[in-house]
Amino acid sequence: MAQHAVYFPDAFLTQMREAMPSTLSFDEFISACQRPLRRSIRINTLKISVADFLALIAPYGWSLTPIPWCHEGFWIERDDEEALPLGSTAEHLSGLFYIQEASSMLPVAALFADDNHPQRVMDMAAAPGSKTTQIAARMGNRGAILANEFSASRVKVLHANISRCGIANTALTHFDGRVFGAALPEMFDAILLDAPCSGEGVVRKDPDALKNWSPESNLDIAATQRELLDSAFHALRPGGTLVYSTCTLNRQENEAVCLWLKETYADAVEFLPLGDLFPDADRALTPEGFLHVFPQIYDCEGFFVARLRKMSSLPAMP
Template sequence: MDNNTLLPAAFINKMSGIFPEKLSFQDFLDACQRPLRPAIRVNTLKISIADFKCLAAEHQWELTPIPWCTEGFWIKTSTQITPLGNSFEHLAGLCYLQEASSMLPVSALFHFFKSNEQSVLLDLSAAPGSKTTQIAAKMNNQGLLIANDFSASRVKILHANMQRCGIKNVALTHFNGNVFGAWLPNSFDAILLDAPCSCEGTIRKDKNAMKNWNQNAIENIALTQKELIKSAFYALKEQGVLIYSTCTLSHEENQEVCHFLKEHFTDSVEFLNLASLFPGASKSCTEDGFLHVWPHIYDSEGFFVAALRKIGPTTPPEVKKRLGKFPFIRPTRQKEAELYAYFEQKFGIANISGMLYQRDQDFWLFPDPIKALIPKIRFSRLGIKIAEEFGKGRRSGFKSTHEFLTLFGAHATKNVLSLNAQQAQAFYQGRDIRDLNHKFETGEVLLSYRNIIIGFGKVLNNRIKNNLPRELIRDSNLFDK
C-alpha cells in the first residue's frame, strides 16, 4: 500500500462524475494506492510459450495468464535479485516487460484483422516499442510494419528494442503523426494509434503522475489527439481497422475523440464492439463497444481501447512534399551471390528471405511490401542491416551485423560457440571474452547461451572481441544463470 500517491481533489471530483454506477468508486481509489503488478509478454519470434515457461520454472517465476493476451503473463519473482530488465530472458529478447493493459490494443487489432505476407500496418506513435514488437510478433515478421514516433531520441530506443527482439519487417519513420493522412492516404490495412495522453491511468506505476494534472492540459491534448486520429483515418484503406488507445481515463481524450471522428466522417466510420475480446471484457465495455479500463477492474493500469472500421471512402487534403533521393540501390547479381555464399560458408546460413539493397558498402534486407511506399515517404531506418563490405580485390570481404545474426543465427550450422553464464554476462557488459578452450579460425564466430544466439564476436588469439551494439550493453547486476 502506498498512501503517498498523489490524487488531486479536482481529479477525484472529475472521476466521480464519470464513474460507472455499476462499479465501486472506493475500489478505484484503493486500487490507485496499490503498486502495479509486473507483467511480461513472451516474444514468440524467438521462443515458444511452452519453452519460456520452462525457463521461468527454473527461476521459480510464478506466471499468471493475462486473459486478453495469449503471450502475456503477470509475473511474481519473490526470490528474484536481478531486475527482470537485466535477466537473460529479457536481454536476449525472449520476453518484453510490458504492463498488462498495454497489451490490450494489439489484441484488439488482431481480433478484427488477419495479417498476411503482403499486409501493410502502421504504428503511428510507436516508441519505446512494446506494442510495435507485439504487432511484429503477431505478424510473424511478415508483411510490413511502419513504426513512427515524433521524438528522434525515442526512435533510437525503438530501434534498440527492434534489434533485441529480432524483428525484420519494420521500417522506422520520424514525423509528426498528423502528416500520414495527406502523405500516405488509403495505404494501410490496419493502424494502431496509441495516442500521447495525460497518463491518468498510470497512477499505480508513478505515484506523481497526477502532480501537474489540470483540465486545461487535458483539453489541449485532446485537440492533438483529434488531429492524429483524423490523419490515421485518412491513411487507412477502406475496410481497414483502426485501433485508438490511451493510458488515460478522461472522456475528452477517449470517447469524445472517437465521436469526433464519427461526426467528421459520418457514414465512413463503424465502431466495432470489443465486448467479446476476452472473458470478462464486458466489465469494462461502454455502450459504444469501447473498453474503458479502470485500474481496479483487472488489477492493472487504467486504459482505453476503441476499435473502428473504415467502411466508406475519404478524400484527404492535398499536400506538397519534397523527398530526397533514395540512397539505396539493388546490388549486382554477382555481389548478391558473393554475400550469400559468405553467410553459407562461414555460418551455414542459407535461404535468406527479403529484398537485398545496398548503400555504399552496407547491405540491407527490406520487407517486400515496402516497394510501393519508397517513392512516397522518407524513412529513418528501413529493414535490417545485414553486412558491411571491406577492402578491395583479394583482400575484400564481408562483416556480419548483430541484428542479422541474432535473427538468422538459429539456422547456423558452423562456427557457433556456446558460452557459460560468466562469459555471457561479460558479453552483455560489452567486454571481450577470454580464457577460451575452443579453437576457431580467425574471423567471426556466433555466440550462444542456453541454445539462444545472443550475438557474435571476432576471434583474436585467445579472446573474442565483442561486437554487441553499444545501445544494448548493460554494465551491472546481470543474471547469474
C-alpha cells in the same frame, strides 16, 4: 500489498466520479490506484514458443499468471528481483520476453481481433516499442510495419527494442503523426494510434503522474489527439481497421475523440464492439463498444481502447 501515496487533484477526483459507471466503486478505484502495479511480461514468440519459455524458466521459481487478453502475456512474481532485476536477466537481454504492462497489451489484441490479418500496418506513436514488437510477433515477422515516433530521443529506444526482439519487417520513421493522412492516403490495412495523453492511468507506476494535471491540459491534449486520429483515418484504406488507445481515464481524451471522428465522417466510421475480445471484457465495455479500463476492474493500469473500421474512401486531406 503495500500502498503508496498518490497525488490526486480535487478536480481530477470530481472528473473521475462523473466518468465512472455506477457499476464500479469509487472507493475501490482510489484503493486500486494506491496499490503498486503488478509486473507483467509478454513472451516474444518470434524467438521462443510460450511452452518452451515456460519450460526454460521453470527452475527459476518465477510465478506466472496468464493475462486473459494476451496468450503470450503473464503477470509475474519473483523472489530474486533485488539480486537480479527482471530487465537484467539473460532471457530479457536476448529478447525472449518484453516487460510490458498488462493493459498495454490490449490495443494489439483489439487490432488482430476477429481473425484480422493485416499485411500493411502502421504504429503511429510507437516508442518505446512494446506494441510494435507485439504487432510484429502477431504477424510472424511477415508483411510490413511502419513504426513512427515523433520524439528523437525515443526513436533510439524504439530501435533498441526492435533489434533486441529480432524484428525484421519494420521500418522506423521520425515524423509528426499528423503528416501521414496527406502523405500516405489510404495506404494501410490496419493502424494503431496509441495516442499521447495525460497519463492518468499510470499512477500505480508513477504516484506523481498527476502533479501537472489540469482540466485545461486534457482539452489541449484532446485537440492534438483529434488531429492525429484524423490523419490516421485518412491513411487507412477503406475496409481497414484502426485502434485508438490511451493510458488515461477522462472521457475528453477517449470517448469524445472517437465520437468526434464519427460526427465528422458519419457513415465512413463504424465502431467495432470489443465486448467479446476476452472473457469478462464486458466489465469494461462502454455503450459505444469501447473498453474503458479503470484500474480496479482487472487490477492493472487504467487504459482505453476503441476499434473502428473505415467503411468508405474519403477526399484527400489538404
